[in-house]
Amino acid sequence: MNDKKYVRACSITRALDVIGDHAALLILECAFLGVRKFDAFQRRTGLLRPLLSNRLKQLVESGLLTKVAYCERPLRYEYRLTEKGRGLYPAALMMVRWERRWAPLPRRTELRLVHALCGCEADPVPVCTACGGEIDAREVEWREGPGVGLVLPHYDRRRRQTRMPEGDAALLLDTVLRVVGDRWSSLILRSGFMGLTRYDEIREETQIATNILADRLRWLCAHGFLVKRTYQESPSRHEYRLTEKARDLYPVLTMLLQWGDRWYASPEGPPILLTHRRCGAPLEPAVVCSVCKEPLHIDQVRFEMLNEAGSLPGMAQAAAF
Ligand SMILES: [Zn+2]
Ligand SMILES: [Zn+2]
Structure with a gap:
């Protein structure tokens, strides 16, 4: 076997092996917004039924969702987040944060977060x-830990999905899911966060x-x-530096x-292993409220979506966690 195909193991690649697929991320996003039933997932994600059914099954097998019968006659099931699935909430919040900052206007302002x-x-x-300081990619040091090794990534040959689903959810975290949900792109960004800039x-x-790398580098630049x-x-040699927009994805990866x-x-x-250079402690990240500085728990956060006219149509989608 050719060891050239292996990449450095990291919990991000492991996490993305489970969830790093655009369809799976869309489903999780809906689950965090309180969606539980198949038809509601279908309506919000716009995914085709066979694909939705397949990804729901995978998410159940990976232990992120559990399938529970909520009606005996006729037999009906719903999908609930498990503790492991709920553990992705901080990453989801960081995706919301990123999208609110960087998604094309006017989508950026459509989502409000209220801390109960x-x-x-x-x-x-x-x-x-440790120190309560806001995490900035430039203040965090990466080091190989005891569990480092090389893994064969489970990338399939799927090309970037050109036709995006048209459900409501696709509008919410669209841009960030396109990047994080594409494993090649997220691997390239990870290299950037490790300080690697040169093409080689x-x-x-x-x-x-090389052809896929060239394609993704072009997309990430564009x-x-x-x-x-x-x-x-x-001979001409190029380097690729992360922009502020890309650096803002760092908390998602963290x-x-x-x-x-x-x-x-x-x-x-x-x-x-990550070290927060500002305080010298191992980085243990947390997500807190910008107003009261308390940690944001899944059952204390409510999302409100603005309609197109910019007003709040009551509670468009209460997160019934
Ligand atoms: Zn610190
Ligand atoms: Zn608060």
Whole structure:
């Protein structure tokens, strides 16, 4: 076997093996908004029924959802988040935060988050538990941990999904799901967060076939995640630097890493260790309310969606967690 195909193990890649698929992420997003029934998933995600049914099955097999009969006659089932599924809530909040900052206008302003504990409209803020400081990618150091190893990523040959689903949910976290839900793109961004900028370094780290790598680099540049610079003429060599928009995805990956460490760590320990340079402590990320600074718990957060006219149509979708 050719070991060139292996990439560095990391809980992010493990997490993405389970959830890093656009359809699976759409389903989880709906689950966090309180959707439980098949037809409601179908309406909100716009996924074709066979694909939806397949992904729901996978999410049940991975232990993120559980299938429960809520009616005996006729027999009807619903899908509920398990503790493991609910553990992805901080990552989901970070996706909401990113989308509110970077999604194309006017979508950006459509979603409000209300913290029931303080009663205020709030922003979810990623912080270091040790010092309470907001997490900034440039202040975090990556180091290989005891569980590091090389893994063969389970990438399939699927190309980027060109036709996006047309359900309501597709409008909500559309951009961030396109990036995180594409494993090649997320692997390229991970290299960026590890400080690798040169084409050869990225290729070595990700082991992505050159045609796919070129395609994803082009896409990430065109959508403002990377800036391409020439650092050497003849032969010309390029580097790809993360933009602020891409750096803002860091908290999403950090929360996925934390979740992956909890549910998929190897017996030796975590594969990657993060240190918060500002305080020197190992980075234990948490998501807090921007107003009262208390941690945001899944049952204390309510999402409100603005309609197109910009007013609140009552409670469009209460998160009935
Ligand atoms: Zn800190
Ligand atoms: Zn609050």
